[in-house]
Amino acid sequence: MENNIRIEAREFNAYYDKKCALKDINFKIFSNKITAIIGPSGCGKSTFLRSLNRMNDLIENFNVKGELLIDNENIYDKDVDVIFLRKRVGMVFQKPNPFPKSIFGNIAYGLRIHKMFKNYDDLYMKVENSLKEAALWDEVKDDLNKSAFDLSGGQQQRLCIARAIVINPEIILMDEPTSSLDPTSTAKIEELIRKLKEHYTIVIVTHNMQQAARVSDYSAFFMQGELIEYDETTKIFTAPSNKLTEEYITGRFG
């Protein structure tokens, strides 16, 4: 199967103030693949992920150098509309962060702010579809008006995934999406992620080596702000070409 390049970093650098968090990253991420980003704490995984939807714009003193392309368009160009970018690039966070609203309201929010529905029936249908896609529908269909806080952690995280996909993004970013969940919920989410790659390009940050091996097609190993190695996951986990990668995945540091 041919690999389409979806995201490409060219000599990409990121700084907090003067402090360099990402250094000369060159990186191609393929369409409809799951790419895992692994590496020791503080190596810049989140920084890279949050650069992809310019979430870091919210941080004072954050700045970048180089290019970060999505579909061959540099997202840090001056005339790029961040709102539109974030609509195309959805995000799921480490800790489930539903809105203090009903389950329905959580999903409908994105549709409402982007005016992406014709009438109530259409809205309802879209909410239903996204909940089905996120494998949550059967569990919540009778209490759509209940507060999202009444769901379990795993359900909340799937709700957040449904909330992200309802506005039809092309790319979904996930920053350690299962690190606050129990094994059963984690398994469910992993299954969901594998299913989602049919429609979306997924970039996932994880600290869990098994998880990276289980779900991803490609893996990238970051260390101290640099991309050390990037290859097919099977290759990375069976025959890494860099010694640092090998030491990390065999658990010698990190």
Place this chain on the structure above:
Amino acid sequence: MKEKKLINKIRDNFFPVAGLLATIISLGILFVLIIDVLKDGYMRLNLQFLTNYPSRIPEKAGILSAWVGTLWIMVLTALFIFPVGVASGIYLEEYAKPGKMKDFLEINISNLAGVPSIIYGLLGLQIFVYFFKLDRSVLAGALTLSLVVLPIVIVATRESLKAVPLSLREASFALGANKLQTILFQVLPSAFSGILSGVILSMSRAIGETAPLITIGALTYIAFLPAGPFTTEFPFITLQGLKDYFTVLPIQVFNWVSRPQKGFHSDAAAGIIILLIISLFINFMAIYLRIKFEKYMRRK
């Protein structure tokens, strides 16, 4: 050796004993105060007291004009400070970029919070009463009190906005919401009960304020009411009352306290009972909302 032990014992128990004592005495004073006014004023507490105008005869005097005036002033003040206070709070917390401008605004507001309320009275007198020619009207009174309590609302709004977790904002931004949408649809609803608690707290402060209203020339003896807001003619609402003279409960109480006759002191005590009931009630409402807000925030 024994002496040293005694000194140690005194030292170990000093703060627990003195602290408990100080706490009990402070709250005891409050208790004594309440008992004292109840004792002095309970016999005046009847329906007539609420429906009568003040009078030269202590037994016939009532607080009708005072409580109606207080109601007018409270409602108007709330209407003024809610939008302005909340908007200022939002600007400082969500929009203002760190820097000299923000520091300046912050220092300014913290300073305003410490300006004695009577100074606001002098400001209101010159600006509202004379410059804008509002005379000593309900409107001038409400505007003056609004300035007095504005810093409270601004500070409370900021505190409540600060308590809204970053994760909630991030979730909204990540979906492509802009700043205004995020603030309007996510941040403000979450902070709402906290903000409301601040507004109500400022009301409990405003209701007891006397000095600034005396300074702008609010009358201390009044035997009529501001024109009510409703009429029988189209459009059924009138703002005529805004221009009328007024008095408020604490001024009425002050007027009665200042008289030498014992009878008026009973009227004052009865007025105080009403005033205390209202301000404590408002204050508890604010605390209740505050606690609810904190619980709600902790859920996240």
Place this chain on the structure above:
Amino acid sequence: MKINKNKVIEKVVEGALFMSASLSVFVTLGIIIVLLFETIEFFKEVSIIEFLTDRQWTPLFMNKHFGILPLLNATILTSLISMIVAISFGLTIAVYISEYIKPEKRMIIKPVMEILAVVPTVVYGYFALLFVTPILRKIFPDISTFNALSPGIVMGFMIIPIIATMSDDAMQAVPKWLREGGYALGANKFQVTTGVVIPSALSGIMASFILGISRAIGETMIVTIAAGQMSNLTFNILEPMETITAYIVQVSLGDTPAGTIEFKTIFAAGMTLFVLTFILNVFSYMLKSKFRERYR
């Protein structure tokens, strides 16, 4: 096109919010201009020397004197009395609730304490005049009906919550390791509290004192009702005396026409009050910021 519209709305909203926030600047400006304007008018008729050195304040009498000293003296005396009460009680309570009792109890005592600050000041005035003064008379038989002592004491109770709450916050902010350092040296709780916690929180505690003094100086109704409305330069706190604030009330109660010298005096008095409290507030703010910086 649609995006542009959203951007415009955002800018407009931000502008409106900014205008609300800058209203507070205009309030400050307004206060300064109003006070300054009439004060300058006042000093066209009265020399600053007289204002600062004359020992009488009688603008409402035929024989007019414009010496602020009696008013200032009364303001300072009543404030000092109130601070003796407020600091001794407030600080003791702060140490007690911060260091000696469980956090849950603290969470109850603090808001209940706050009620002392919620009681309208006319109520305290009533209490001082009609309850406290008669009791004081049993101790000091020659105390006047209006005097500085009784409103001073009552005002102190009103200020207790400010000092207790702010000092408690300051002591709570003292890091645990500092306390542990004290205990590690074998100090007992009293020694750690007085030798480590209070000194570490000192600038925060001082900030609360200064804010308390500022509140006392600006307080109006308690002293108006219970200290009297007759200017009197004396150090005898059992005698009636008139504070700056009480004088402003006294003039406001009569119908003093704008433009007269009597009218201008309340602005000169107000200016004195404003300058005093302003200096104290800035000082308190600086102490507090310094404290915050240290334990961030």
